[in-house]
Amino acid sequence: MPAYPEILQTVLDTTEPRRLAEFYRQLLGYSYRDGDAPPAEDQSDDADWLVLVDANGARRLAFQCVDELPPTTWPSSEVPMQLHIDVTVADVAELEFHRDRALGMGAKLVLDRREDPDEPLYVLADPSGHPFCIFVA
Structure with a gap:
């Protein structure tokens, strides 16, 4: 029997690939793959x-340009979420710190569950409207 397929990366659609890539690069501490770094300031x-x-050089996220992308209306079902990213932190102090970082980089707060005693979390939307969760693992 052949080996199972492996996930190479998760791809997010966006109308602004560079903006969204920069958001996640800063949020998660990733780097651009060779050849994908932003061009010099005087280049388009x-x-x-x-x-x-x-x-380690492993692909984690990719960003694909699309002409339009209606943002999800979650928790309403008019435009479903379809996919979201979960990221974890060690404690509530880190939860607050990274929520503030994400908001400062253009995220929007969608749901505040920081008071949940079992799993404090925030649901935020990235600059293209994709939801992501930050929670205490």
């Missing part, structure tokens, strides 16, 4: 596909 950036890698 028409990237329609960008990839972020972890410290």
Whole structure:
């Protein structure tokens, strides 16, 4: 029997690949794959596909340009979420710190469950409207 397929990366659609890649690069501490770093200031950036890698060079997230992307209306079901990213932190202090960082980078708060005694968390939307959760593991 052949080996099972492996996930290479998760791809997010966006109307602004560079903006969204920068958001997640800063939030998660990833780097651009070789050749995907932002161009010099005097050059235009028409990237329609960008990839972020972890410290070991493994692909983690990719960003694909689309002409339009209606943001999810979650928790309402008019425009479903379809996919979201979960990230974890060690404690409530880190939870608050990273929520503030994300908001400062353009995220929007969607749900505040920091008072949940079993799993404090925030649901935020990235600059393209994709939801992601930060919670205490």
